[in-house]
Amino acid sequence: MQKLTVVGSVNVDLTAIVDRLPEPGETIGGGRLRxxxxxxxxxxxAAAARLGAQVRMVGAVGDDADGQWMRSALTDAGVxxxxxxxVSEATGTALIVVDADGENQIAVCEGANALVDIDGVEFGADETVLAQLEISMELVTRLAETVPGYLALNAAPAQPLPRTVxxxxxxFIVNETEYALMPELRDAPLVAVTYGAKGAALLERGETVASVPAVAxxxxxxxxxxxxxxAALTIALREGFSPAxxxxxxxxVGAAAVADPASQPALQALAAYVP
Structure with missing residues (x-):
């Protein structure tokens, strides 16, 4: 299975589970806290490791109890x-509200994630690197300049992308809202776009090369x-799967994850999800 390095954010998720999402200025009671x-x-x-990849994580946590917990959770997942x-900053935290349909609102306090660094990290030519935009664009640009092998980017949260990247x-992997907010992705060599309950598509320079329905x-x-x-798409493409x-x-894999209440769900090996 693939060697995968993930460069990105580590957060504690504080989740309030409620019947419906609050409107602006509204307080909703009766929630359960996770x-x-x-x-x-x-x-x-964590997902990539549970799917069977050989995974290492490049990130930062606070020198605090939450940081120790986050490291232990990753280790337990096989990372x-x-x-x-x-680092000196507090471990990053995400404040999440989830309704009865699984929809969510999220506010992220980056904390230690602002100090993620790749100094001293060596990347192999046979190694896949996966990053996201919960780390600084400066760091993502450095990855674009230094990673010798395959580089995947979950371009979320949406923001303008420099030409170097x-x-x-x-x-690139985005959802339909992010794709609409980043028109520069129309020129990208390969973009995966997710459409929630409507499935997902792969596009080469704006042209659809594969499209599949969601799993109910x-x-x-x-x-x-x-x-x-x-995680699953990156691994599968690198393993030589066809786009479809x-x-x-x-x-x-996403359907299995959405049915689990945890942000780092229990998953089987990748082969269990192959059509």
Whole structure:
């Protein structure tokens, strides 16, 4: 299975589970509180390891109890955490509200994630690197300039992408809202776009080369589903799956993730999700 390095965020997820999402200025009662390991980077690393890849994480946590907990959660998932630094800032935190349909609202306090660094990290030519935009664009640009092998970017949250990144990244992964907010992705060599219950598509320079339906499931929490999809799609494409099979496999993994209340869901090996 693939060697995968994930460079990205590590957060504590504080999730309030309520019947419906509050309107602006409104307070909703009757919620249940969960406290889970999260962060786009950590979620993707944990998912990839559970799917069977050989994974290491490059990130940062606080020198605090939450930081120790996040490192332990990654280790328990099978992730090498040697490059998860303990820094002076508090461990990143995401404040999440999830309704009865699994839809969510999220506010992220980056904390230690602002100090993620790749100094001293060596990347092999045979190694896949997966990053997200919960780390600084400066760091993403450095990855584009230094990673010798395959580079995938989950371009979320949406923000303008510099030409250096657009020209270098092998695979972009976004949802339909992010794709609409970043028109520069129309010129990218390969972009995966997710459409929620409508499935996903792969586009080469704006032209659809594969499109698959979603896998029917009952959503419990959508927070980690996109991250599981990112991990599965990256691994499947690097394993030589056809575009359609890679998308179908990733959609199946995302469906399994959305049915799990945790942001880092329990997953089987990748082969269990191959159509």
């Amino acid at each position: 406290r889970d390991a999260g962060g786009k980077g950590a979620n993707q690393a 090498d955490t040697a490059h998860v630094a303990a 657009l020209d270098r990244v092998d695979l 499931t009952t959503p419990v929490n959508t927070v980690g589903a996109g991250d599981a999809f990112c 099979d890679a998308l179908s496999t990733a959609c199946a």
